[in-house]
Amino acid sequence: GNSVTQMEGPVTLSEEAFLTINCTYTATGYPSLFWYVQYPGEGLQLLLKATKADDKGSNKGFEATYRKETTSFHLEKGSVQVSDSAVYFCALRKAGTASKLTFGTGTRLQVTL
Amino acid sequence: EPEVTQTPSHQVTQMGQEVILRCVPISNHLYFYWYRQILGQKVEFLVSFYNNEISEKSEIFDDQFSVERPDGSNFTLKIRSTKLEDSAMYFCASSERGNEQFFGPGTRLTVL
Numbered sequence: 001g002n003s004v005t006q007m008e009g010p011v012t013l014s015e016e017a018f019l020t021i022n023c024t025y026t027a028t029g030y031p032s033l034f035w036y037v038q039y040p041g042e043g044l045q046l047l048l049k050a051t052k053a054d055d056k057g058s059n060k061g062f063e064a065t066y067r068k069e070t071t072s073f074h075l076e077k078g079s080v081q082v083s084d085s086a087v088y089f090c091a092l093r094k095a096g097t098a099s100k101l102t103f104g105t106g107t108r109l110q111v112t113l
Numbered sequence: 114e115p116e117v118t119q120t121p122s123h124q125v126t127q128m129g130q131e132v133i134l135r136c137v138p139i140s141n142h143l144y145f146y147w148y149r150q151i152l153g154q155k156v157e158f159l160v161s162f163y164n165n166e167i168s169e170k171s172e173i174f175d176d177q178f179s180v181e182r183p184d185g186s187n188f189t190l191k192i193r194s195t196k197l198e199d200s201a202m203y204f205c206a207s208s209e210r211g212n213e214q215f216f217g218p219g220t221r222l223t224v225l
Binding site: 045 | 117119157158171214217219
């Protein structure tokens with residue numbers, strides 16, 4: 001079946017550091033890929049998405065590129081801020097459907113001054 | 114901005130009791146979902162609901178669970194006889210056309 005593997009956290013960075021959170025997936029066909037973010041006390045919010053190979057999703061300075069050859073969708077940001085402290089979830093969904101999201105375990109990011 | 118809301122934010126119950134978790138999806142959305150996250154584990158899919166019926170469910174969603182859309186606004190998850198292992202954060206989500214899913218803030222269920 002489909003699955004998503006994320007790097008374990010917590011990830012602790014200083015403000016303005018470069019962020020990478022690794023995500024790899026196992027799926028048949030060409031799933032859509034997502035990053036969701038959960039700020040403390042809030043629900044999951046869609047951060048960015050990509051629906052086909054080589055697509056780059058981007059939002060709020062975060063980027064991720066859909067790499068079919070390595071089955072990866074790593075999240076990156078060039079310069080993190082304290083306000084980016086949250087839990088980040090990688091997820092996939094079968095292409096072209098209204099079906100369920102399959103999530104990774106989530107990676108907690110803590111950014112300090 | 115429209116958002117998904119969930120009540121209560123925290124529910125404490127005794128093992129064997131029934132609980133109903135409530136969600137108000139975004140008003141023009143047609144697809145509804147429940148997920149849960151046991152502490153420290155993955156967010157897991159429970160069930161999806163479209164056109165007044167279940168469209169997909171996971172193996173977790175056994176006979177103890179049911180969903181209902183009792184009126185035009187609420188979407189509920191009922192657990193008939195709670196077990197200790199049902200303790201988790203339960204998330205509701207909705208989607209307009211089955212594309213982007215919008216999540217609520219979750220209900221933390223604690224079964225004692």
